[in-house]
Structures are given as structure tokens and as C-alpha cells.
Amino acid sequence: MTATAALPGRLPALWLRAERGLDKAAGGTVHNPLRHLGALGFLCFWLLAISGIILYAVLDTSATGAYRSIADMSRLPWYLGGWLRSLHRYAADAFVVFTLAHLAREWLLGRYRGFRRFSWLTGVPLLLFVFACAIGGFWLNWDRLGQFSAIATAEWLDALPLFGSPLTRNFIDVAAVSDRLFSLFVFVHLGVPLLLVFGLWFHVQRIARAAVFPPRPLALAMTATLIALSIALPVVSQGPADLAQAPVSVDLDWWLLFVHPLMYASSPITVWLASGAALALLFALPYLPQPARPAVAVVDPANCNGCRRCFDDCPYAAISMVPHPNARIGRQLAVVQADLCASCGICVGSCPSATPFRSVAELVTGIDMPQQPLDALRRQLQHQLEAVAHERPIVVFGCDRGAQVGALGGSSVTTISLICIGQLPPSFIEYALRGGAAGVLVSGCRSCEYRLGARWTEERLGATREPRLRASVPRERIALAWADAGDEPRLRSALSALQDRVAALPAPAEENAIHE
């Protein structure tokens, strides 16, 4: 079952369509913001941290001086202070938007269970931290919006039996808003971001080489957009707080402060119940009944020499290295931690023992996928090549998650689908060509379900990453095609381009001797 079919309704399919649509507009997946939502969240966090540190340096952290110190900033030459403040606000808005969109994407694509449970569960508290920091930020300015937000928050908290005396008493008159209370505001707006940093670090712990920074052009474009917005629509204060009057109307930042009007439109308890239920649901999602888990990678100690390639390539840090029980085979042994394993097979593609040229009757590799062992893959390739030997076929290696290679027809084409294209050891390409294939088409998803499968495949075939495709393998007989499920036309056109190319090549010397 695909992730798209895992949820009722058409939302996941619509999301994927939007992603693909934006791929076209952005000229590929690399600069498509929908494919880098988490990394864009990180970028916003850094923009917030940098602009926040400068703002803090000029902020008077007393109840009487805060508003004036921020107002003074707007009198700096070229309105620099005002723009900086605006950048801080718009980066906070963007942070919330990217976080919510990132959450929605992971949810819609069913990425909250199994080996992703840790990332999901550590993501949920981040939501709380993000909103707590953002709301606390409005209080520091101590204008009428800050006053409205602080009193609304106090009323909301007072609905729970948490404090001996109501928090709202702190806002009865001007004298009640002491510097001590203001220190609490500062603590919320500085302390919670520290929790957020720790939470973000924790969130990506189980993700090897997490993309915590968007591709540079995307990062520059996003920063430039936020700066342009700050210049075009600078954020302004809404008059100093005045506790003698309740703010009748304030200009609200709906992204960050929506909870206040929600509370006034219902009741504090309703908002507590609604947010508690939403959080409970988010925390419960990974524990709901789920489809049976596929088998995880299995290490064969007799064939593992401890080279660490699988350890380096695993996208989910599911492999650890321990001392090898048999020092004659290697110093270290790979060990798979089953609950972290995504069953992607990318480690198989990296193992030096995973070569079909080995003359053993049964191909046992250092690490393998029980549901699609490499030995079965070698036999399948041999049988398929024999069946169409007279045709000199094109062999297409594809990915179960990507464009369906089985849909490619024609007697001169033979196809094999893998769990992820990263499962393919490059030596299989050489093996297919030596076994009589006229060419090899390697296909995978444009945005790899397992994060690194496409990247490692490109690097292995480009001979920049072990195991490398040998230099002697004729590159003109090989093509790479990145096509997602539903994008079979792209795969077909890559195939016909390769067919045309190899048809124009002189017939290769008979080189069917396949040996180690």
C-alpha cells in the first residue's frame, strides 16, 4: 500500500500533485520549498536568533522603558531598526507557517509511525515551544497589542487551577506591571527559544545527515523575500500599553496570536480542551494500528568486514559498529537496530560483498534485505537476460515507490523493481551489460522516500562514492531517470532516448564471461 492510499480522502494525492506542480515552476526538486519545509523552518529560526540578539542589545527590559526603547530604534538612520524588528516578526510568521506545513506534509504522507515515530514525537513539543516563544515576544514591546496578548494569556492560564492568585491581578493597574513581571516576559522569550534549540537538535537525532539548511538559492530567496516584506510593510507599534483602558481594537498577527480571538469567541476552557485534544491526537498517531512492518536489514557476520560503508550510508542512523567476534574477518561488525530501520535496502547497495560477480553459488552479502535478497536479484537478472538474450535488451532498474518500471512494455526491455534504487549495487549495472544488455536505465524517485537513496545512487554511478561504478563500464550505455509514481511518461521518454543512443553505438565485443 502506498502512503497516498494509506489515508482516506484525496488530500495526500492533492499534496503530491502540488509538490510536483511546484517542481515544474522551480525547475526541479532542489529549489522547491515544499520539499525543504523542515530546513526552511531552521533557516527562520536562525534569522530569528540573529535579529533577536541585536534587538535584545537595544531593548530596555523594564516595564516603563521597553516601549520607548523599541520606538527609539525606528529613529535609527534609514529606518534600520524598524526593518530589523519587522524581519524578526516576519521570520516568526514564516517559522510558524513552515512548521505547520512540515507537520501537514509528514502527516499526509503517513510519516508518523514505525521508524519515524521518534521524529514525529519529538516534533510535537516543538509546536508548543514555537507558539510560546512567539506569543511571549509580543509582550516585550509592551504596546497595546502586547497588553492585549499578555492579558488574554493570563485569562487563559487562570482558567486552570495552576496559580494561588489569578495572573490577571498583575494587570490591574500600571503599578502592578512591575519589572519583576517584565523579567518573566524576558525569561519566556529567551528561555523557551533555548528549549527550542535543544528540541530541534533532538528532533533530527535519528536522521543521518539531516537537511538542516535549505539549498543556498532557496535560502537566499527566502531571506530576500522576508527583507523585502519588512521594507514594504514594516511592523509598527500600536501605541503604548495603557492599563487604564482595555484595548478595544488591535491589529492582530493571526498566524501567531490566533489563540486569543479563538478564546474570546468561545471560552478559555474550550480552547484548553481543543488544544489538549489536538496534542493528544498528535502524540497518539504513531501508536494507531498500522500496516505490518516489512523485514529489516540483516547482517551476516561471515561476510561483513567492518568497512563501515553501510554505517555511513544509512539514512536513519540505524546501523552501529561493534567489535567483530571474528577478528580474522574484520575489526568491526555492522549491527542493525531493528526499530530504527526503515527497510529501505540502501545499505545493501553500499556493501562491498554485494557484487553479483562473486562466483559463489549463493550470493550471501554482508547486509541484505530478507524480502528481496541480493541472491534472488542476481537470479532474476540472469533469467530475464536469458529470456531475451537474442534481443540485446535494455535493463531497467526501478524503485517500488517511484514511476512503475513494470509498465514499460516491449520485448527489448526487461525490468526489475527494487525497494529503493539505493539498494542497487553499481556492479549490477556492469553485470547486466556483460550479461548481454545493450544498455541500463536506472530510475528512482525525484524526492527519495528514504531521503538519501537517489543521492547515493548518483554519487556511486558518478564514481564519487563507494562502491563506485568501475571506470571501464561504458557510460554511454547507462542512463539515469528520476521519476515519481504517476510520472511514467518521463520514464518512457528516458527509455526511448537511451534506446536511440545505444542503437547508434557499434555492437560491443562479446563479453559475456561473468566472473569475480
Ligand code: HEM
Ligand atoms: C520547529 C519546527 C520544525 C523544524 C525546524 C523541523 C525540521 C526538520 C528537519 C530539518 C527534518 C529532517 C529532514 C530531512 O533531512 O529529510 C525533519 C524531519 C522530520 N520532522 Fe520535523 N521539524 C519541525 C517540526 C516538526 C513537527 C511539528 C513534526 C510533527 C509533529 C515533525 C515531524 C518530522 C518527521 C516525521 C520527520 C522525519 C521525516 C523523514 O523521515 O523523512 N517536525 N524535521
Ligand code: SF4
Ligand atoms: S535498510 Fe535502510 S534504514 Fe535499515 S539499516 Fe539499511 S540503510 Fe539503514
Ligand code: SF4
Ligand atoms: S557495508 Fe557490508 S561489509 Fe561494510 S560494514 Fe556494512 S555489512 Fe559490513
